[in-house]
Amino acid sequence: MPALSPTMEEGKLAKWLVKEGDTVKSGDILAEIETDKATMEFEAVDEGKIGKLLVAEGTEGVRVNQPIATMVGDSEDKSSPAATQKSAEAPAAPKRDAQKAVEAKPAPKVPKVEVAAALSDPEIPEGTEMVTMTVREALRDAMAEEMRRDDTVFLMGEEVAQYQGAYKVSQGLLEEFGARRVIDTPITEHGFAGLGVGAAFAGLRPIVEFMTWNFAMQAIDQIINSAGKTRYMSGGQMSSPIVFRGPNGPAARVGAQHSQDYSSWYAHVPGIKVIAPYFASDAKGLLKAAIRDPNPVIFLENEICYGRSFPVPKLDDFVLPIGKARVVKTGKDVTLVAHSICVGLILEAAEKLATEGINAELIDLRTLRPLDTATVLQSVRKTNRIVTVEQGWPICSIGSEIASVVALEAFDYLDAPPTKVTGKDVPMPYAANLEKLALPHVEDVIAAAKAVCYRD
Amino acid sequence: MAEAKTAPDTGAKPAAAGDNSVSLKTLYHDMLLIRRFEEKAGQLYGMGLIGGFCHLYIGQEAVVVGMNAAQKPGDQVITAYRDHGHMLACGMDPKFVMAELTGRQTGYSKGKGGSMHMFSAEKEFYGGHGIVGAQVPLGTGLAFANQYRNNGRVSITYFGDGASNQGQVYEAFNMAELWKLPVVYVIENNQYAMGTSVERSSAETHFYKRGSSFNIPGEQVDGMDVDAVREAGLKAIGWCRSGKGPIILEMKTYRYRGHSMSDPAKYRTREEVTAVREKRDPIDHLGQKLIAEKLASEDDLKAIDRDIRQVVNAAAEFATESPEPAEAELYTDVMA
Numbered sequence: 001m002p003a004l005s006p007t008m009e010e011g012k013l014a015k016w017l018v019k020e021g022d023t024v025k026s027g028d029i030l031a032e033i034e035t036d037k038a039t040m041e042f043e044a045v046d047e048g049k050i051g052k053l054l055v056a057e058g059t060e061g062v063r064v065n066q067p068i069a070t071m072v073g074d075s076e077d078k079s080s081p082a083a084t085q086k087s088a089e090a091p092a093a094p095k096r097d098a099q100k101a102v103e104a105k106p107a108p109k110v111p112k113v114e115v116a117a118a119l120s121d122p123e124i125p126e127g128t129e130m131v132t133m134t135v136r137e138a139l140r141d142a143m144a145e146e147m148r149r150d151d152t153v154f155l156m157g158e159e160v161a162q163y164q165g166a167y168k169v170s171q172g173l174l175e176e177f178g179a180r181r182v183i184d185t186p187i188t189e190h191g192f193a194g195l196g197v198g199a200a201f202a203g204l205r206p207i208v209e210f211m212t213w214n215f216a217m218q219a220i221d222q223i224i225n226s227a228g229k230t231r232y233m234s235g236g237q238m239s240s241p242i243v244f245r246g247p248n249g250p251a252a253r254v255g256a257q258h259s260q261d262y263s264s265w266y267a268h269v270p271g272i273k274v275i276a277p278y279f280a281s282d283a284k285g286l287l288k289a290a291i292r293d294p295n296p297v298i299f300l301e302n303e304i305c306y307g308r309s310f311p312v313p314k315l316d317d318f319v320l321p322i323g324k325a326r327v328v329k330t331g332k333d334v335t336l337v338a339h340s341i342c343v344g345l346i347l348e349a350a351e352k353l354a355t356e357g358i359n360a361e362l363i364d365l366r367t368l369r370p371l372d373t374a375t376v377l378q379s380v381r382k383t384n385r386i387v388t389v390e391q392g393w394p395i396c397s398i399g400s401e402i403a404s405v406v407a408l409e410a411f412d413y414l415d416a417p418p419t420k421v422t423g424k425d426v427p428m429p430y431a432a433n434l435e436k437l438a439l440p441h442v443e444d445v446i447a448a449a450k451a452v453c454y455r456d
Numbered sequence: 457m458a459e460a461k462t463a464p465d466t467g468a469k470p471a472a473a474g475d476n477s478v479s480l481k482t483l484y485h486d487m488l489l490i491r492r493f494e495e496k497a498g499q500l501y502g503m504g505l506i507g508g509f510c511h512l513y514i515g516q517e518a519v520v521v522g523m524n525a526a527q528k529p530g531d532q533v534i535t536a537y538r539d540h541g542h543m544l545a546c547g548m549d550p551k552f553v554m555a556e557l558t559g560r561q562t563g564y565s566k567g568k569g570g571s572m573h574m575f576s577a578e579k580e581f582y583g584g585h586g587i588v589g590a591q592v593p594l595g596t597g598l599a600f601a602n603q604y605r606n607n608g609r610v611s612i613t614y615f616g617d618g619a620s621n622q623g624q625v626y627e628a629f630n631m632a633e634l635w636k637l638p639v640v641y642v643i644e645n646n647q648y649a650m651g652t653s654v655e656r657s658s659a660e661t662h663f664y665k666r667g668s669s670f671n672i673p674g675e676q677v678d679g680m681d682v683d684a685v686r687e688a689g690l691k692a693i694g695w696c697r698s699g700k701g702p703i704i705l706e707m708k709t710y711r712y713r714g715h716s717m718s719d720p721a722k723y724r725t726r727e728e729v730t731a732v733r734e735k736r737d738p739i740d741h742l743g744q745k746l747i748a749e750k751l752a753s754e755d756d757l758k759a760i761d762r763d764i765r766q767v768v769n770a771a772a773e774f775a776t777e778s779p780e781p782a783e784a785e786l787y788t789d790v791m792a
């Protein structure tokens with residue numbers, strides 16, 4: 001099974017396009033394979049004959065690198081040194097290195113406490129029916145619902161329409177809303193971000209998708225100088241009700257220019273709101289709120305979380321308040337604070353800490369600006385210890401801000417210094433081992449929690 | 457297709473390496489090396505040995521090989537993330553390129569850059585850039601340095617049809633013409649930017665005209681014909697070297713594979729790809745010409761392929777056997 005996307009761990013063998021005994025040449029399509037994102041055609045690299053098909057059509061969950069067929073070199077090819085090295089699907093046991101590289105990819109671990117956690121939200125009425133959906137679907141549904149409700153809402157960005165979204169978040173929207181409201185742009189971030197702000201000045205409610213937030217750096221001037229400051233500069237006459245959204249933070253092995261967490265960058269700026277959800281229910285309820293908000297809203301998603309499934313309330317119009325953190329789990333020994341993908345880390349850490357007798361309270365910030373410091377402070381006054389967790393760089397981070405607030409407002413309650421777990425202070429390296437070192441992991445969270453509890 | 461549109465006749469006499477002296481057989485070899493290297497990279501990606509994004513150059517080989525033949529040592533090259541071909545063409549070692557793809561200490565960036573970010577100061581290769589369009593002002597800056605030093609060198613700045621819509625491209629164009637900077641803008645028009653065809657993204661789809669409001673001349677070139685590329689490259693580089701300022705070459709080309717390894721490429725038909733492969737393949741095309749003109753025999757071409765496969769297999773072996781970077785490398789090279 002070939003790896004056909006940066007985040008693929010297993011795939012479905014959707015269809016064989018060759019049969020045993022077929023002769024194939026380089027470029028021939030061997031099979032259709034469903035990855036975590038799409039159905040891909042898989043081509044032969046070398047000439048040869050299909051020996052045995054080892055995996056039946058329709059088989060799901062075939063691990064990357066598991067042999068799916070054998071190939072035999074044809075006689076003419078024997079002289080060529082390439083004949084001994086057949087294409088990827090040859091059943092030679094994957095080399096040790098290959099195995100290692102695959103294992104190094106972040107496994108989408110979904111800790112057990114999560115389901116319970118996602119269910120207990122004061123905003124969701126008791127007894128509400130829940131449906132399980134991915135974060136990707138929740139975001140799509142939020143946009144679709146708001147577009148049905150309000151004709152001024154439209155979606156614009158690279159590959160959002162015909163391609164159905166580079167990460168498939170806008171799947172089906174073009175079909176439902178048409179090309180007037182679901183608009184493919186050229187690769188001109190600064191231009192279409194500014195165009196969106198202008199349209200918002202004129203009363204439309206644009207949703208501008210950045211393929212990833214890394215590319216929004218091309219557009220950051222319009223986001224901050226135009227969207228963020230115009231209400232103030234115009235003495236309140238003019239506003240920009242616009243949502244800028246897309247995946248933020250490192251994905252997997254995509255290197256320094258494509259792996260950056262912009263949480264603290266945008267959280268720094270007055271005049272905008274910043275949302276960074278983890279659970280599908282929050283993604284949905286907060287994106288709907290963002291679209292209705294009269295202010296510019298930065299909506300930070302996470303590529304690795306798109307495929308994670310969580311319960312989402314089955315309500316006709318589920319809108320959550322912006323600016324409220326949520327206590328995901330109550331505890332008494334230490335407060336763990338995170339947002340976005342790192343909520344998964346603190347949930348996992350809490351499970352392990354519990355087995356060692358440390359009862360952690362978990363806070364999902366959900367919104368980074370305005371930051372719900374009240375919820376954080378209330379927790380710290382109870383637990384007397386706090387660890388913040390994020391993927392961003394340590395200097396001027398979300399954790400730095402929280403540490404400062406806690407030191408100012410809850411100094412007398414602290415039994416240990418507020419502690420940050422962050423990404424390392426370097427550009428993201430590509431190599432699997434270095435990338436792993438650069439990112440915060442569950443073990444780092446556990447170590448920090450134990451340190452503030454003076455345990456080892 | 458090599459329709460010379462507004463091509464200037466530079467009249468400049470090509471000299472040294474930047475002339476017609478490289479044999480067609482060598483060009484064949486250089487293109488095939490890229491093809492086989494990319495096929496191997498795709499295979500290693502499928503095995504999980506290469507991670508993240510990996511953009512293959514298969515189909516576009518004639519562009520970079522033709523241009524390279526027209527360059528002189530000292531001319532600089534800069535491009536985007538679809539960069540393996542550019543590195544091999546400018547003489548970077550396939551072993552170290554492949555080792556970067558697998559993220560090993562022996563790679564050109566010590567494993568820290570990956571497929572999209574490789575550099576070679578020695579070979580005047582300036583990367584390897586992941587932000588669409590960003591390399592265009594950078595390449596213009598290389599040309600600025602050439603002019604500042606009056607060293608007679610030319611910057612060859614590559615970018616895609618999609619990148620051609622980025623605003624910074626035009627900011628660079630204006631300065632380049634205003635200050636008569638020696639830069640050849642090579643627009644690799646492979647007709648798609650990810651899933652978006654040029655017709656769906658561009659008000660002016662004749663990219664060679666994109667410099668017209670800055671008075672930068674442009675020419676459209678059959679980017680599937682390595683000889684046509686070299687001819688156009690010689691003229692364009694000559695134009696720059698003689699102090700006439702920037703010039704645009706629009707290379708009409710095609711990528712056979714998806715945008716990156718994870719692109720299902722549903723935005724075009726299988727027939728479209730097959731038609732180009734069968735009728736316009738730059739390597740097949742030149743191979744047939746070599747045989748027809750008796751410049752090489754069928755056996756010669758087979759021998760070239762055999763040698764290349766050996767080089768590529770050795771590179772793959774080297775790249776999978778090299779160690780990962782030492783952990784201490786996490787903190788090196790951040791600052792001087």
Ligand SMILES: Cc1ncc(C[n+]2csc(CCOP(=O)(O)OP(=O)(O)O)c2C)c(N)n1
Binds near residue numbers: 588644649650
């Ligand atoms: C500023 C920016 N926006 C978007 C992207 C995502 N992206 C990467 S490649 C690409 C398409 C570029 O197409 P083109 O310039 O034609 O080059 P090609 O891939 O065809 O070589 C896009 C949209 C990016 N890397 N940088």
Ligand SMILES: [Mg+2]
Binds near residue numbers: 618645
């Ligand atoms: Mg293109």
